Amino acid sequence: MAAAVGAAIPFHRNMPAGFIPEAIAADPLRIEGKDGLSVLGRRPLNAETPAHLLDDPVTPTARHFIRNNGIAPSEIDPRTWRLRIDGLVHRPMNLSIEDLRNRFEVVTRRLTIECGGNGRAFFEPRVPGNQWSLGAVACSEWTGVRLADVLKAAGVKDNVVYTAHVGADTEASGVKGGLPLSRGVPIEKAMDPGNLIAFGMNGGPLHPMNGAPLRLVVPGWPGSCSQKWLTRIWLRDVVHDGAKMTGSSYRVPAYPIQPGENVPDGAMTIIHSMPVKSLITTPRTGLSITTRKLSVAGHAWAGDNEVAHVDVSIDFGATWRQAELQPPVNPYAWQRWSATLEFPRRGYYEIWARATDDKGASQPFAVSWNPKGYLNNSMHRISVRVS
Ligand SMILES: Nc1nc2c(c(=O)[nH]1)N[C@H]1C(S)=C(S)[C@@H](COP(=O)(O)O)O[C@H]1N2
Numbered sequence: 005m006a007a008a009v010g011a012a013i014p015f016h017r018n019m020p021a022g023f024i025p026e027a028i029a030a031d032p033l034r035i036e037g038k039d040g041l042s043v044l045g046r047r048p049l050n051a052e053t054p055a056h057l058l059d060d061p062v063t064p065t066a067r068h069f070i071r072n073n074g075i076a077p078s079e080i081d082p083r084t085w086r087l088r089i090d091g092l093v094h095r096p097m098n099l100s101i102e103d104l105r106n107r108f109e110v111v112t113r114r115l116t117i118e119c120g121g122n123g124r125a126f127f128e129p130r131v132p133g134n135q136w137s138l139g140a141v142a143c144s145e146w147t148g149v150r151l152a153d154v155l156k157a158a159g160v161k162d163n164v165v166y167t168a169h170v171g172a173d174t175e176a177s178g179v180k181g182g183l184p185l186s187r188g189v190p191i192e193k194a195m196d197p198g199n200l201i202a203f204g205m206n207g208g209p210l211h212p213m214n215g216a217p218l219r220l221v222v223p224g225w226p227g228s229c230s231q232k233w234l235t236r237i238w239l240r241d242v243v244h245d246g247a248k249m250t251g252s253s254y255r256v257p258a259y260p261i262q263p264g265e266n267v268p269d270g271a272m273t274i275i276h277s278m279p280v281k282s283l284i285t286t287p288r289t290g291l292s293i294t295t296r297k298l299s300v301a302g303h304a305w306a307g308d309n310e311v312a313h314v315d316v317s318i319d320f321g322a323t324w325r326q327a328e329l330q331p332p333v334n335p336y337a338w339q340r341w342s343a344t345l346e347f348p349r350r351g352y353y354e355i356w357a358r359a360t361d362d363k364g365a366s367q368p369f370a371v372s373w374n375p376k377g378y379l380n381n382s383m384h385r386i387s388v389r390v391s
């Protein structure tokens with residue numbers, strides 16, 4: 005192992021059996037307004053951000069990942085765009101972006117969006133789908149109106165249980181003519197003041213691949229709840245059954261299973277809050293240093309919860325020390341953490357980060373397997389060579 009990593013490994017005795025030192029590879033995306041993203045698929049377009057490019061407290065638009073289930077609409081004129089609010093409401097509405105601005109309070113919030121499949125690439129055995137490693141997460145600054153305010157104006161009927169979100173993208177095959185994705189959330193989550201109907205991103209317009217001119221941002225839950233190219237919110241008296249709401253999509257077994265085990269449909273549950281997680285965004289993995297001290301930093305987030313502490317280890321998890329942690333600037337913003345580490349002698353090290361939320365849940369070293377590879381919140385680790 006020392007030969008493979010090119011240095012002695014002082015804490016080699018702590019390495020778990022079958023352990024593979026951390027490594028990544030990437031193919032860059034070249035589209036206007038995006039910078040440094042790695043392509044996972046071109047049609048539909050899916051691209052993630054390498055961890056070290058997510059270091060900013062506010063993720064720049066150019067670094068916000070792209071997760072498309074279908075083909076983005078080509079007609080995106082903000083002046084003619086309309087959002088329909090209908091279904092079980094007292095006053096159905098058909099709103100332009102100007103109407104949204106004029107009729108509701110406009111707010112700006114830093115909101116974390118993470119794809120439910122972030123970390124899928126690390127599942128063993130491998131599961132189908134985009135092989136996201138770490139970078140299907142971002143915390144941009146979104147400007148828009150509160151979803152709750154708009155729903156209140158429409159008048160939510162007593163029998164509403166779920167929202168249904170509709171966007172203007174189309175299926176990649178083009179044959180079925182259906183929606184590639186239409187998800188929803190329980191009405192209680194929809195009424196959380198943290199959700200926005202957003203028309204601004206980081207002080208500018210939304211990037212076309214991030215849902216321009218209008219999208220939902222439903223932080224804390226799988227990114228799929230945050231419908232892009234938003235055209236309609238339909239209120240229903242049943243759990244929404246749109247595209248990617250049923251089967252194994254964004255659903256996980258209600259109990260732990262063995263890899264490959266068959267799970268009856270009735271035992272699959274819809275993912276709600278995302279689990280606690282953290283990233284090491286500086287330094288970049290694979291660093292070589294000649295000093296013994298190193299500053300490390302990153303972000304941590306915890307779905308609907310807050311992060312209580314972040315701990316770091318340089319000895320494969322044998323010992324931990326607590327990092328400095330900042331509170332979120334507003335609910336659902338990721339939290340900055342930092343630490344200064346000291347290495348005892350030269351050699352190959354890994355830095356591991358582990359966040360714990362305010363309910364006491366922490367990140368595992370490895371997460372239990374599920375059929376679509378969701379909710380992988382295992383610890384992030386980077387390598388450092390000290391000489
Ligand atoms: N209309 C529409 N909205 C969508 C999607 C989509 O394919 N179509 N993908 C969803 C998924 S799975 C995620 S993780 C987020 C990602 O947002 P982003 O592409 O802006 O990073 O958008 C969500 N909203």
Ligand SMILES: [Mo]
Pocket residue numbers: 071118119120121226227228
């Ligand atoms: Mo996603």
